Amino acid sequence: MDKKYDFRKTEQEMQALWEKEGIYRYRNGREKKVFSIDTPPPTVSGSLHIGHVFSYTQAEMIARFKRMQGYDVFYPFGFDDNGLPTERLVERDGGFHAADMPRSQFREKCMETIESYEADFRKMWQSLGFSVDWSLQYRTVSGLTAKISQRAFLDLVRQKKAYMKESPVLWCTQCRTSIAQAELEMKERETTFNYLEFQAGEEKLLVATTRPELLYGCVCVFVNPEDERYRRLAGKMAKVPLYGFEVPILTEEEASMEKGTGAVMCATYGDTADVGWCEKHGLAYREVIRPDGRIAEHVPVIGGMKVKQARAAIIEALEQAGALARREELTHLVAVHERCGTDVEIIPSNQWYIDVLSQKQRFLDAADEINWHPAYMKSRYRSWVENLKWDWCISRQRYFGVPFPVWYCKNCKKPVFAEADQLPVNPMEELPGKKCSCGCEEFLPETAVFDTWATSSVTPLINARYGESDDRSREILPMGMRHQAHEIIRTWAFYTIVRSLYHTGSIPWRDIMISGFVLAKPGEKISKSKNNAASSPMQLIETHSADCIRYWTAGARLGTDTFFSEEELKVSKRFLNKLYNAAKFAGMHLEDYRPDCGETVRLLPPDLWILERVKEASGEAAAFLEEYETGLARKKVDELFWEDFCDYYIEIVKERLYQPEKHGEAERRGAQHALYHSLLGILKLYAVYIPHMTEYIYQSCFRGFEGAVSIHQLLWQQEKADELLLEFGGHLKETIGRVRKEKTEKQMSMKEAIPELVITCPGKLRKLYKQSETDIRACTNAAAIIFRS
Structure with a gap:
């Protein structure tokens, strides 16, 4: 291993290795x-x-x-x-x-x-x-x-799940295309509630609206049938201010008695409520807003203007005509196109749709067949499906997209679909290669493209x-x-x-x-x-x-x-530095170690404990990753590495590694064995997070013995850890921790000797403690150790 880790060089080298060896190539599920x-x-x-x-x-x-x-x-x-x-x-x-x-x-x-x-x-x-x-x-x-x-x-067309119809559609005047309900965002807008004076026979009827520019498109005034203020007017006609034509006054249960005056102007089309009411009551369409966002030229007073300009102009005209009773400042939510932020309009247009409204329950049931991570996200999906109001409009009046494989007969206007062997097809550049069922051989291509979704x-x-x-x-x-x-x-x-x-x-x-x-x-x-x-x-x-x-x-x-700021990366850097130094320390003590050398190896309880901790952490991290919780899994691996491996295990066996003449060669081999396998286990756990450094350490220290070309080809341990050894390790950590704490409180050096260390432990741990006595004495600098139950 290099003395200092050079990520700029090493990360590129590791990526080149993975590419060369095809480490991540899909094998078609053969093995x-x-x-x-x-x-x-x-x-x-x-x-x-x-x-x-x-x-x-x-x-x-x-x-x-x-x-x-x-x-x-x-x-x-x-x-x-x-x-x-x-x-x-x-x-x-x-x-x-x-x-x-x-x-x-x-x-x-x-x-x-x-x-x-x-x-x-x-x-x-x-x-x-x-x-x-x-x-x-x-x-x-x-x-x-x-x-x-x-x-x-074409499969959806055959299933009658895709269809074309001319109907009101959500429209972005900036992008000049139809859009789907899912592409809407709600934004707050400052506007005014304008109280307009309609004439109902001899009476004045106040109608409040935020969209006075749609006045020419007014097709009805709705009142709630329970609203006593207007019962006498139901069924009569109302004269539209400024324009003078008459519209019916009809009852509608959905008309709010609390909003505005309770008398609602229905115009084509101010919002989705207007669309629903027009369909329900069979009201005709009156054109006001064109696809380019301008008022249609035939509309008196404001024809040719953009919407906001038209709104200001018609308010001024209403004031001059004495038909504007009052205005109120208002902040309300307006639907805008998420792509450009433009207020969305609703205009009639010929579009292709996928039927979703008739199958809402099917889509809700499907949510229960899928495992949602986090689980609460399913409620967001369910809420969306339950509140759907439109079928999915999939055609866009744009240019760069997948074309619809459709032509229209010039004679009978019937859609003619491409054959399977023609796909992919661009109808603006190719012909269907067959006659229409009516016998016509001339066709008009569909010019819309599929919505990107x-x-x-x-x-x-x-x-x-x-x-x-x-x-x-x-x-x-x-x-x-x-x-x-x-x-x-x-x-x-x-x-x-x-x-x-x-x-x-x-x-x-x-x-x-x-x-x-x-x-x-x-x-x-x-x-x-x-x-x-x-x-x-x-x-x-x-x-x-x-x-x-x-x-x-x-x-x-x-x-x-x-939140993210580059300051937060200091934690990552500290960790990477610690891991590299720990690996260098291990590498230094493993230079003469061969996993398969056949030499006598004596594993002491601290060695057995750290190996079991790797098993335990592997299981804990795997359980979280099966739930897609990468952060909680990493926390488990961090605890293993920082606390158990670095703070305790390395410190416990350090003298055994440095002084085999004092502790015994077989005991040193035991520490090497545990150091090798525990570090490899930790590297495998971290490999999903930091693939480059773990691969570099593996290539430097382990590949020659493990055989696999890459650490990413190795498997995590999936064995159950020994509970007694885990309990021993936890107790041992607590014992050493208390010694360190007391030395710190007494301002003693960690290397300073103590005459006697009394360890109180359960009887079932006494044997493991006795076998670990030399490690504990070396770690704590205790002259004598006394065990008590």
């Missing part, structure tokens, strides 16, 4: 049971940050753990590089808009951009020492992924090469584990469960591991969009080492948010 991992393909929408390192590394530790439990680990990596997030990145980096150039040209620019980002992403994950089988890498923009996505879509929701199918000649569904499905962050339970977790149930009839994975966020400050997560990370992951790795960062990531409980 071992398979454990498959559904890894989140990071969205190519900006630079990675410490939050990604935090969650992905926790999951990578599970991959290493499972491998050292004897599994053939299927551990792929993907990149989610199509769809709106990537488009926005390319537009931002390039300073142009997709709509301003031909699709083919924009696609080329997208491909150029993602190649660069993905190369950086992969370099970072490799620099962290990820035990990924990179031959399994996939991209959601690739031809194979497009083929599988299109095949899965519509492709990433089938990552288990992509990994399984679903429907291909080398389909490995039987090998890896359901997958052993999915890991992800908690904010995408409503999207990635839910959508994947939906697709897996529809396509395979089964859950997508047995376990789901859900990580927390890394926070920049209270309540604010570190994110690409906020650009609030102080240092990039590569800067942190180059400055502090991959193992240093990795050790830190295991510090938090699963699912909990944590």
Whole structure:
């Protein structure tokens, strides 16, 4: 071992060794049971940050753990590089808009951009020492992924689970596309409650609204049938202020009597309540807001304006007409598009959907078939499913994504779907190669692309090469584990469960591991969009080492948010320094040791105890890792290493190692045996956390005897520890600890002799203590030892 550990050189050398030897290559389950991992393909929408390192590394530790439990680990990596997030990145980096150039040209620019980002992403994950089988890498923009996505879509069409309809849809006027309910965020907005004077016969009817710009789209005024204030008006007509047309006054049980005046303006469309009421009462659509976010030109007073400009203009016009009774300042929650923060509108549009509303109970039942880690995360999933109001809209009016394999007959407008052997197909560049059932041979291509979640929701199918000649569904499905962050339970977790149930009839994975966020400050997560990370992951790795960062990531409980600052890495550095020095000490005393030399070895009780402690800690850590608690498992390993191995065992046997002439050569060999095997056991436990340093120490001290090319090919101990030896070790630690404490209180040197040490111990431990007397005397510098029961 080098005198000083050089992580910059060593980490690269260890990574090269793993690559050369194919240590992490998936073996197709030929010799071992398979454990498959559904890894989140990071969205190519900006630079990675410490939050990604935090969650992905926790999951990578599970991959290493499972491998050292004897599994053939299927551990792929993907990149989610199509769809709106990537488009926005390319537009931002390039300073142009997709709509301003031909699709083919924009696609080329997208491909150029993602190649660069993905190369950086992969370099970072490799620099962290990820035990990924990179031959399994996939991209959601690739031809194979497009083929599988299109095949899965056609499967849903056949099942009548995917359908097209023209209806009100959530719409982002900034991104100019439909969006799904899961892409909404609620933001507080300052606005006004405007009390407008409608005319109901001879009476004035006050109606309060926050959306006066939708006044031209008013189709009804609703009142609650129990509201005595308005019973006489139910069934009559009301004249809309400023525009003068009349709308009916109808009763609706959902109309709130407490909000505003109790008389509610229903406009097409102000919110989801308007959508539901219009459908329930058969109310016609009146166009106000266009897909580009402007008011339709035919709308008097405000036609052609943007929404906020139109709101101010119509309020002014209402005031001038004497139709605005009063205004109240208000802070309320508004639905915005999570990708860009723009207020979401609802407009009619022809879109493709996947039916989820009719199967809500099925999706709720599936949650109970999956093991949620932490368990409380299941309630977030259930709450989302229970409150779904829309089917999943999967079509996007964008440019860079997987195309729908659909054309429309120019004559009868009927959709014509691609055949299986045509996939992947781009309908804007290819023809269906067949006639429509009506006999027409002219077609219009579908120009929308799949929502990015519509492709990433089938990552288990992509990994399984679903429907291909080398389909490995039987090998890896359901997958052993999915890991992800908690904010995408409503999207990635839910959508994947939906697709897996529809396509395979089964859950997508047995376990789901859900990580927390890394926070920049209270309540604010570190994110690409906020650009609030102080240092990039590569800067942190180059400055502090991959193992240093990795050790830190295991510090938090699963699912909990944590803060990060570089100050916190001091703990990691102190640990790495301690481990390296402990290994150097051991290496120095093992230079003449050969595990299989056949020499006489006498193991004393302290030697037997530390070996049993390694077994015990291995079992404790494994139990936590089976529950995906990397932090709690690490705590158990830390206790073994810092306290038992360093603070006590090494100090107990130090003289025996240095002075065999005093203690006996066989006794020294016993200490060497225990030192060798306990350190190797500790290294195996830490290998899931700090793979580089543990590998380096293994290569330097153990490979020649153990035979395995890498420490990551060894297995953890799975034996039950001897309870009597553990009890003895605990008692011995307490005894030595009290001696140290008394010396400290009396300001004595730890090396200072004491004339007599009286040890009170249970009778069952007396023999073990007597056999350890020389070690105890050497450790405490006691001239005489007296044992009492």
